[in-house]
Amino acid sequence: MRTPTPPRLRGPLAPAAGLLAAVLVLSGCQEVQTSTAPAEETADVTGVGLDGKTIAEGGDLVMALSAEPDVLDPTTSSSLYTRYVMQTMCEKLYDIDASGEIVPMLATELPEVSEDGLTVTFPLKEGVQFADGTPFDAEAVKTSIERHLTKEDSSRRSELGPITDVKAVDDLTVEIDYETPFAPIAAVLADRAGMIMSPTELEKTGDDFGEHPVCVGAFKFVERVPQTSITVERDPLYYDAENVHLDSITYRIITDASIRAANLRSGDVQVADTLSTQDLTELEADENVGLLEVGSLGYQAMTVNVGNTDGVGAPPGKIDTPIATDPRVRQALSMAVDREQLVKSVFNDRFDPACSPIAPSSTFSTAASEACPEYDPEGAKALLEEAGVETPYKIEMKVTNTPDTLRLAQAVQASVADGGFEVEIVPVEYSSLLEVQEQGDFDLLQLGWSGRVDPHGNMFNFLSTGAGNNYSGYSNPEVDDLLTEAATVIDPAERAELYGQVVTQVQKDNPIIYLYRTRSLTGYVGEVAGISTYADGVVRLSHAAFVEPTEG
Known part of the structure; x- marks a missing residue:
């Protein structure tokens, strides 16, 4: 097995007149992790890919979630576990990739910043729809960002910096004006502040948006059973629907790490987050269990x-x-x-x-x-x-x-x-x-x-x-x-x-x-691929799939 280069982070390199983003570099994806070495000697394993595997289309995946998420509202949420669920339902303007670099998601380019650093402009994907059929456009982005800024109980307001105005320049271009330059904008929009909500659903539900969130994502919300589970299903309106393989994902709340590990080994769940270091020796010895292990930024x-x-x-x-x-x-x-x-x-x-x-x-x-x-x-x-x-x-x-x-x-x-x-x-x-x-x-x-x-x-x-x-x-x-x-x-x-x-x-x-x-410790069964966990700690399942067993 190739040993990846030890991870190293790097920050924003472009001047204010160019593209503005903070980026980090981590090691590439590996599919097997067997080391029991201390954290500083253990290479990052960020994902298990689909390349070379035979995908079994459809199926219902169950992920054991170590804690119940808070409200499924990008404006007010403060829980990591909410980000797991929202990752499949609410795409962001930007994201980070396996190497930790900030990359466009619903935007098509990194932000362009004016020479004085006071105006940030970014273009949007064309032909995208929310899960309720509402067109995704600059006005929708403006609506979500303004909600982050004005909602009384918003957790995003102070993240976004000293914004003076948000403009829909045209259908696919958004412009943000600042009182003073704001260097972290790309990184901020690669998190919950960059999740864009359906303006139709916001108008309908207002403060209750989190009870039935509607965004752009590979999956859409189905139901939540408090203290028990959250279920999402494949969204046929998703712009990249052909690369979504599962029918549904159920996030099952299992707060005890040893029970999560036992359910993973038995196959009752196919993915489990935040595994305990107490269970790693047994899990690493199980031929049908794989582990993702990633250093944390937190x-x-x-x-x-x-x-x-x-x-x-x-x-x-x-x-x-x-x-x-x-x-x-x-x-x-x-x-x-x-x-x-x-x-x-x-x-x-x-x-x-x-x-x-x-x-x-x-x-x-x-x-x-x-x-x-x-x-x-x-x-x-x-x-x-x-x-x-x-x-x-x-x-x-x-x-x-x-x-x-x-x-x-x-x-x-x-x-x-x-x-x-x-x-x-x-x-x-x-x-x-x-x-x-x-x-x-x-x-x-x-x-x-x-x-x-x-x-x-x-x-x-x-x-x-x-x-x-x-x-x-x-x-x-x-x-x-x-x-x-x-x-x-x-x-x-x-x-x-x-x-x-x-x-x-x-x-x-x-x-x-x-x-x-910490190091993020995520387990998965051998019949699942297309999952990843990056340095932001979020387990990504949007393009996960069941795969046929490999002979040999």
Whole structure:
């Protein structure tokens, strides 16, 4: 088996007058993954292709989904698992490919940017229809983007930058005007902000769009059974319908990783996401199971509530607890976490410690963004004493109620005890935990982020005042200014330096305490091909198929 070149990310290379996109480079697709080496020695396996295989047209594929998605609405969704489902139903203006480069999807070219950086123009595919038969055109794109910008509970507003106007220049050309240049636009439109919704369905359902989403996709929505499953079926109106092979996909909610693995081995499901490192040895020994393994652009972290009193996006309020008011207490908590030991004990050394929202393989990575507080429990206790906090300092941490997360929480609990903290673990069902973090109903909470190709997507929405994913209620004018400036700069080195400054300040304030970086672990049975998982963590099934067994 050929060993791919180790992954390396690269950032936007074109000037403002040309094409604007942040891109990354990962290793090519391989079909077999058998290594049990630690994460840094394991090559990425991004997909299993259809080339050379005999496709058995039709069939109903079942994917085991590790958590229930939130609302199926591109404007308000905040769950990775929603992106899995929406990937088959709601195509975006742009996407990333297996090598991590930003590529056109519903657009036909990367954005063209004016010399002053204030106007972004992109052309659209012709002859495309939404699943309800509504024509896909520039007015539909304008409607979706304006909804992202104006809907009161939108999670996309702060992602899109300082837009002043969105215009349908003609049927197939969209123009976005900015107050100041906005470098991450292509990367932003390669995520939920670039999902275009049927204006007919939006007019009909309004805020209830997520109950019956209608977009452009290989599949269209059929039904959702809460806590159980979501089903989509082949859309005959899809512009590339001849390359869609399955009749339907059912996303079955199976929150226990060991049960997902067992269902995969038995063939009751054909694809399973987020497999546990505890099950890999057994899965890798199964001749009928293949594994995709991809390094993540995201992170897992603990979020400290320092000002989320009225819900995400509202102005920060005052929380009168030592951990919310005194950065020394939060710094002590960060110092009390033994990140190296966490990934060894909980994840068999398959994942990597992390102290930053910027992946080390990114072109935006710098010494500042890679700096990590040393594990120092004695120093942590000294900081707590300096802050006048009685030890052990007791704090409640809300986490998802999955076995792997509970193992992580228990390891964190044991680690920080030596640093003067007493953590009470409160397990919460995943979709409920999303609501908890949005409402600010927590002191400390453990969740992660799947990551985006541009650092803006991993930082601005979480760290700038009042942004759509600023669950901590954090507000620092210096960080706001740095993040805003970084989005206006075209040169990758300048942007990297600015993001490094942000990380330095955030590691002083610690509204988010970064813990580790996962690898996306997706399993599939040998009778399925045409599936992939890229560095954004999304499992792609739009062109999956059942295939005839290979003789030999």
